[in-house]
Amino acid sequence: MFTLDPTLPATEQIVNQAQAAIDSGRLGEGARLPSVRQLAARLEVSVFTVVNAYDRLLARGVIRSRVGAGYFVCRRPGIGAPALVAAADPQLLPNTALGLVQGVLGGSRYKVPAGSGFLPEAWLEDTLAPAVLTRALRRQPFASQPAPMQGHPAAREQIALRLAQLQLPIPHEQLLITHGATQAFDLVLRACLRPGDSVLVEDPGYFMIHAQLRALGMQVLPVPRCADGPDLDTLEALAREHRPRLLFTQTLLHNPTGGNTSPQVAHRLLMLAERHDFLVLEDDVYGELASQPGMRLAQIDGLNRVFYIGSFSKTLNPGLRLGYVAAPKTWLDKLIELKVMSTLSGSALNEAVITDILESGYYRRHTERLRERLARARRVSIAALTECGVTLPHADGEGVFLWAQLPDGLHADAITRRAADAGILFAPGTLFSPSGGGQQHLRLHAAYASDPAVLACLREGLDALGERRLRLA
Template identity: 40%
Template sequence: MSTAFAAPPLSRDSDLPLAEQLAGRFAEMIRQHHLSPGARLPSVRSCAQTHGVSPYTVVAAYDQLLARGLVESRPQRGFFVRAQPVGPARATTPAPHPFQPSTPIDATTLIRGMFHEPGTRPMPGLGTLPPAWLDAAMLGAALRKVTQGERLEALSLHYGEPQGDQRLRDALSHRMAELGLRAAPEQFITTVGATQALDLVSRTLLRPGDAVLVDEPGWAVEFARLAQLGMRILPVPRGQDGPDLAVLAHLAQSHAPKLYVTVSVLHNPTSAMLSPGHAHQVLKLAEAHDFHILEDDVYGFLAPPHATRMAVLDELQRVILVGSFSKALSPSWRVGYIAAPPGLVERIVNTKLLTTLTTAPLLEQALAWCLEQGLMRRHCERVVAQLDAARTRCMQLIRSAGFQLLSAPQGLFGWVDVGVDTERLVIPLLEAGWLIAPGALFHAHRQPSTLMRINYASSQDARFWKTLQAEAMRLSSQRPSTAR
C-alpha cells in the first residue's frame, strides 16, 4: 500500500487475476498491522460493490486469504482477521482468570497506526498533534542551552539519577504547585513517557490476578498492557462527569480491586472532565475499599488550570499522578513523570532501576529549562488557541455530515456517533486514504459501536467527512445498525 494508505483501483490489465490482486491488498493491510486480529472484512456484496468486481471474485480472494491462514470464516457472520502466532505454543498454559478478558484488540495496531502519520494528509485517527503545531525551534534552543561548555559531557557520558534529574523534579514541583498540588521534588520520579509511568506503578503495586478498575471507554493500550501483566480488568462506564459511581461501588465491594486507573482531565477518548462532586465520591470509595487511584494526567498541559484533579484533593495520599510532555510538546521527546505518596517513591524507583536503570538527563534538563523560562506555558497557550479554532471547524463539518458529537467540545478528541458500526468503516476509509479510530478500540471487551474518536487537530479536511458520510450511508442502507 502507498504511504498515504489510499490504494489504486484493481487493474483488469494486470497479469495478476483480480481475485489475487484483491487478496494481496488485504494481506498487505494485515501484514502492516492496519487490520488487527478480530477485524471483520467487508461482506462479499459490499466488497464487490466497492471494487467493481463480481461476488465470485471476492469469494475467490477470501478463499486465498483463508488458505494462507490470514483470515477465518465464521458461519453466518463473515470473515475475520486471524491472530498470527508469535512463537511455539507452551506445553502448559494457565487457564485465564474468569474476570480477565483477552487483549481486546491488537494494541500494537493502534500504536503503529496512530503514532506514525502515514503520509502528508492529516489522519483523523491519530492521537498526536500535527507536526506544524509543534515548536522545533524551542526544543533546539533548549538543547543548546543545557549543553553549553562542559555540560554536554556531564549530561551525555554518565548515568542519570535513578529518581530523575533534580532540576526537572524541582520544575515539576513548581508546576504542580501552580495547579494546587503541593508535592516536594522528592515525590517525583521521571520516566520514559507516561506509558512507562503507568507501567512502573502497576508493576510496583500489583501482582498477577489482582483486580484493576478502568474507565470504559478508555485507552486500549492500557487495557492490553494490564491484561498482559495478568490483571483482572474491571471496566467502569465513564460519563461526562466521571465514572458511574454505582458500578464503581459494586465492583469495589465484589472484587476488592487494588487500583483504579483513570483520566480525570480531558479523558481519552471523550475529552470529558471529572466533576468535583464525582472526584470526592471516588476518593471516599477508594478509602472505604482500600485501593489506590492512578490518575493519568497526560493531557494536563492542554487543560484549563482549574480542572479537577483527584491528586490535588487527596494531596497524594491514595492518588498517584502520572503525566508526560509528549502530547503537548513532541511525540519523540519521551519524558514523563510520576508524583507519588512519599511511602511509595523508593519502591517505584526500585522498579525503575530493574527495568530501565535511569532516564536521559539531557532531555530532562532541556525540559526543565523550558518550564523555568515559561516557554512550555506559552507554547501550550498557542496550541490551545489552535485547538479552539479546530474544534469550531470540526463542529461545522460534523453537523454538515449529519453526525452527532456525544462529548463536550473540548481538548484534543471528539467522540462522534455516525449511526453505523464504525469498525465496518475501517477498511473502506483506509482504502480511501483515511485512518480512523473506531469505538471498539476503546472497550475492554470488544463490541460493535457506532462511535468513533476523532482528533480535532487532524480532522478539518472536508473530504474526509464527505467520504465518511458516503460510506456510513452505504452501510446504513445495507443493514441498519443499533450498536453503541
C-alpha cells in the first residue's frame, strides 16, 4: 500500500497514501493498519516518522487506536481529507475599513497587495525561523507559562531598552503589552472616552482609528494633515469650539502620506494639548523604519498626557501579534483592567520570542536592513509612478506608504474596482479621509507600487480617462 519517494517528506506521503486508500475504499471500515514498528521497518523510516503520520490520521478522525491492539480505520461516509476551501463570505471591495482589512488578510484573492500595510513576506521570511522559536523556548522559560496581566517583565524590560535607544526613556513599569496595536488603541479609547466625546484625527489619517471611534459613538473632528504635521491653526479652532477629549496622531512615517511631524509642530501641538486639556494618542507602529531617529511626542511630553503605541507586527512579522502601550501612570491600572476583561492575558510565547529577538540584537540589524530596502523600493516606485502620470505630493517622505494623486476625472473608487477585477489590491484615498475627501488619491505600498501589473492598471485607467476627454471634446 505504501511506496515512498525518497525526495519527498516521508510523513506526508504516508498520510496522503493512507487517506487515499481510505477514501477509495481499499481500506474499509475496521481495517487494521500495520503496527508502527512493522511499517517503519517495511518503509525503512524511523518509528518517529510513522508515529507522526498516524497522529495526523488520528487528528483527521479517519483512524482510531485501541490500546494493545493497534490502529483501525473508522472512516465515515463523506469524510475525507480536510479541504482548504475559499471563504463563503462575500468578497467586499476595499473601499470600506472592513473591505480593505478583508483584502489585506483574506489571502489569495489579490495577487498584488499594493494597498496593504504589511511588508512583503520575502522581506520577513527569516524573522520567525524554527531556530528562532527553538532558541526562545530554550532561553526564555516563561514561554510556556501564563502571561502576566501587564506582560512579562522580561519582555517589557527589553522593549524599554529598545525605546531608550530611540531616545524614549520609558520605564518598563509604564508599559502594557497588548495583542497588537489595534488592541492598544481600543484599550486607550475605551479607558479615556465616553460616547459623544469629541476626538481630533488627522485628515487624511489612519482609517482604522476612524472606524473604531465611530463604533464607540465618538464625534470625529478632522484636522488637515500638512507636510510637517497636523494643521495647528485648524486644530486650535476645533479645540476652542468642541473641547475635544483626545487627539490621535502619527508623528513619524504618517499613514497614508509618509510624512514626519516637525519638531516645531510637535512642541506647539503639546502646548495646545496643555492649554485645551486634551490627551494625545501617538501611533508609532512604523517609526522604527524612519531613516533618522526623529522626535516623538512621548519623548517631549514624558508620558504626562501622551499615550504612546508601538507594535512588532509591521516591522518583524504579521503573524506575531504583539503591541504595547506606554501610558501615564494614572491610566495604567484602568488599561490593565480593560485588557483582562477583554482577553484575560497575552501570549507568553509571543512575549518570549520578542524578548529573545530584542535581547540578541537581531531586531536592530533587521530594521536597519528594512530601512535600506524600503528606501530603494521607494525610489524605484516614485520614478515608475511619475512616468506613469501619477503625482506624488509627499514624494520627499519615507517609509512604507506613497500618497498617489490621480489626474482630475479619475476617481479612486473607480480605479480600485478596476484593480480588484485584475487581482490587485488598492487602498482608495476616500477611506482615509473622515471629511469625505481623497477621491483622487490612492495609498500605495512602496514595495509593490512599481509592480508591472499595478502600473498597467494605472495606465489603463489613465488611457480610459483620455479617451473620455477626447469624446467630450
